[in-house]
Amino acid sequence: MANNVKERAAVIAQPILDDLDMELVDIEYKKEGQNWVLRVFIDNDEGVGLEECSLVSERLSQKLDEEDPIPGFYYLEVSSPGAERPLKNAKDFEGAVGKNVYVKTYEQVDGKKVFEGLLTAYEGGEVTINIREKTRTKAFQVPERLIATARLSVL
Known part of the structure; x- marks a missing residue:
């Protein structure tokens, strides 16, 4: 189920990130304690700060609410990949x-x-x-x- 959620979240996030000239680095969807967390890592050439993360979080949250691709309650987190950015491709x-x-x-x-x-x-x-x-x-x-x-x- 987690992979399906990640794939659907990526499809929803990509147009938002394209519009803001940002890159989708990675998506995690996992249970932490009693809660499910959808964590979206973003980046761009200048680096990502709190302002960019907040903007993407706001737009992505709205779109996820509209399309409702994830069953149940979860927390959305948007952040930069940080100093230990994953290398995937x-x-x-x-x-x-x-x-x-x-x-x-x-x-x-x-x-x-x-x-x-x-x-x-x-x-x-x-x-x-x-x-x-x-x-x-x-x-x-x-x-x-x-x-x-x-x-x-x-x-």
Whole structure:
């Protein structure tokens, strides 16, 4: 059910964000304690502040009320992805080249499942991450298809 809610919320949110020249980074729909929370992460080239989040929240809340795609009560939160922005697609990885990342894989790559270091390249569905190991830096090539989660990292 959560995936269906996320997909429907994304379809409703996208025209609002397009109109405001913003990007939909991610959507979460999950139970926290006794409550359901729909969390929408947005961004733009200049960065997102409280004013932008409030504007999107107001418009999105109105549209969600009109279309009523989510059964029951839930809380809506709109925020920026912050310093640890998730990396979900080619555009995200391309934009993160030159930045520190945290990547966890489904299976081992060169004996590791967790990579934290500098993303130096994204080519042909593969990311290259330079990781400092004691006195040297080692480059790891990780196929995108093996990546379980990836995000920007604050080292």
